[in-house]
Amino acid sequence: MNDPWGISGPDFVVLYIALLGVVLLVRLIVSGVMAGRAMRADDGRPVPPPTVYQLAFLAGGPDRAVDAAVAALVDRGQLRVNSYKQVSQAGARPSEPLEQAVYDVAQLKTTATIRAYVRRSAVMKALETGLDQQGLLVSAAAKRQSRTIGLVLQLAVLAFGLVRLVNGISLGRPVGVLVFLVLIAAVLAIVAAVRRSKTGARQPSAAGHRVLGQARSAASGPVPAGMLAGGVLLGGAAAAVALGGWSMYPDEELSAALTPPASFGGGGSSGGSSCSSGSSCSSSSSCSSGSSCGSSCGGGGCGG
Incomplete structure (x- = not known):
């Protein structure tokens, strides 16, 4: 057999697309499971009175x-x-x-x-x-753990594609479609890395x-x-x-x-009216009533 790893280019492309989909699905499942764990079971124990x-x-x-x-x-x-x-x-x-x-x-x-x-x-x-x-609050460690697992899986798929791509190039095989898929895997890995680096808002x-x-x-x-x-x-x-x-x-x-304005995060827009x-x-001296403060696989070798 002349195909690298015993897998033809088109077959590898199909396999790689399937891997990308499976990893995304696994990430969703892991995230859901970890989110449930992160919620922490409420054992009903009393807590100090909140401020x-x-x-x-x-x-x-x-x-x-x-x-x-x-x-x-x-x-x-x-x-x-x-x-x-x-x-x-x-x-x-x-x-x-x-x-x-x-x-x-x-x-x-x-x-x-x-x-x-x-x-x-x-x-x-x-x-x-x-x-x-x-x-x-929801455990930040559990959320970070789920995102770390997703990042590791995404990097593994990216590395698998890169190894096949380098092998295909060294053998002089057409690898255009595989390059495109590897780029997609790289983008997904970057997104996963960014998500892991951000803690996000803590939920109750x-x-x-x-x-x-x-x-x-x-x-x-x-x-x-x-x-x-x-x-x-x-x-x-x-x-x-x-x-x-x-x-x-x-x-x-x-x-x-x-x-604050719904569409703008900060900045001081001025009001069109003034106090009387x-x-x-202030709460003890409010404004007058009239104002307001107011992507083709050809030749059977696109996968390297």
């Missing part, structure tokens, strides 16, 4: 935690919002770590810009670590969903504002934003001013 910012992280990730801190500071008058939707310092520096990080950044910055700074901060990392240690585990559900149930029940339910202060603007986002902020005008008596407004 409002831990609840915000569980409900919407780092950005929601930042939003809740902004809401708390605006509500207490320690931050104010001007007519250009920029947040600036207005009162004493808070003592809570996340609130301090937000306060220090808030120097004529939009909510989107504050998010971008604080989500990378040490205090946000500490908040995430605390939730992780309590088993309230089964226990995290339980804690979050309990807090939402308590917040929607007959609990007076400011009362403790399940160890969480349910009253106030911070809790409303933590569990429901800016749409739940009690002041509609401030909610519109503090909500100056350039700033």
Whole structure:
């Protein structure tokens, strides 16, 4: 037999395409299995009462935690919002770590810009670590393990194709189609490597969903504002934003001013209106009613 490895070019192409498909399928299966394991079975053990910012992280990730801190500071008058939707310092520096990080950044910055700074901060990392240690977040190690397995499989298929390609070129065989398939395998390997390098947003585990559900149930029940339910202060603007986002902020005008644009991540777009008596407004002094702060195989040898 003159065919390399006893496999003709066309047969190898079919085999290689099948391998590419099988690896993609295996990656999906492994990812699903690992995701289920990463959720961590909820054994129902009690966890320490979560803070409002831990609840915000569980409900919407780092950005929601930042939003809740902004809401708390605006509500207490320690931050104010001007007519250009920029947040600036207005009162004493808070003592809570996340609130301090937000306060220090808030120097004529939009909510989107504050998010971008604080989500990378040490205090946000500490908040995430605390939730992780309590088993309230999906295991990052399990997700990384599944992506590592996918990357190894993808690199193995790429190496298999490259060896066949080099062998075919050394024997003077036409390898055009195989070159194309190897390029596809290389792109898939690069994508797998990039996915492995990115941690992505942390999601609540089964226990995290339980804690979050309990807090939402308590917040929607007959609990007076400011009362403790399940160890969480349910009253106030911070809790409303933590569990429901800016749409739940009690002041509609401030909610519109503090909500980042849906299509743009950061930047300070100016509003077209101004407050009735100056350039700033807070929860205690809102704007007037009319404004808002607001690929052909030929000759039987295409596979080398």
